[in-house]
Amino acid sequence: MLQNYLFDFDGTLADSGTTTVDAIQVVLADYKFTQPSADEIRYYMGIPIETSFPIWTDHQADDKTLAAMYADFRQIYGELERVNIKLFAGIKDVLATLKADNKELFVVTSKASGAIKRSLKQLAIEQYFTGTIGSDQVDHYKPAPDGVLNIARQYQLNLDQCIMIGDAKYDLQMGNVAGVATCGCKWGAYDVASLEKEKPTYLIDYPQELLTLR
Known part of the structure; x- marks a missing residue:
């Protein structure tokens, strides 16, 4: 689960x-x-x-x-x-639903840590996230697994219960190397074919589908 x-x-x-x-x-x-x-x-x-x-x-x-x-x-x-900047349609409701279901939410991004915190605050979604990790907080950038593994270590997460969700092949490669489930997001992807090549655990069209993952 x-x-x-x-x-x-x-x-x-x-x-x-x-x-x-x-x-x-x-x-x-x-x-x-x-x-x-x-x-x-x-x-x-x-x-x-x-x-x-x-x-x-x-x-x-x-x-x-x-x-x-x-x-x-x-x-x-x-x-x-x-x-x-704006949220993709449906994202805020999905985050709220996951949080209400006692899921732990994190951001693993190539943005610097200060920038991601500013962005989450601007979009009024910071309250949904337990933690964030930016490019200045890892030794090796995506697609290396550092971002995922650092979050897992810091918050004592079971990797078998983690999923990396992203719109780029680098997100999926990072998740695959880290040994977690992966989900490719078509709604923001520049190159869907590149996501398919990474054979993600899930490949979804709409944010609401995140609520169906198990």
């Missing part, structure tokens, strides 16, 4: 529209790097900027430049997110 629900954030709980794409393109343009297309950016969404930005810069940016780009991205993203 599932007891612990570990959610990705962007594309799973929340729809931030073109926020990520816009912020990445602005920063790369500011630093005179070629702008990738929106589709190219979406392909890598789900992993931290510390992994994707070296790719966008073709590994030509030094550590000092990358650090400045990360800071600029987070500032621009935060400004855009305050305007653009």
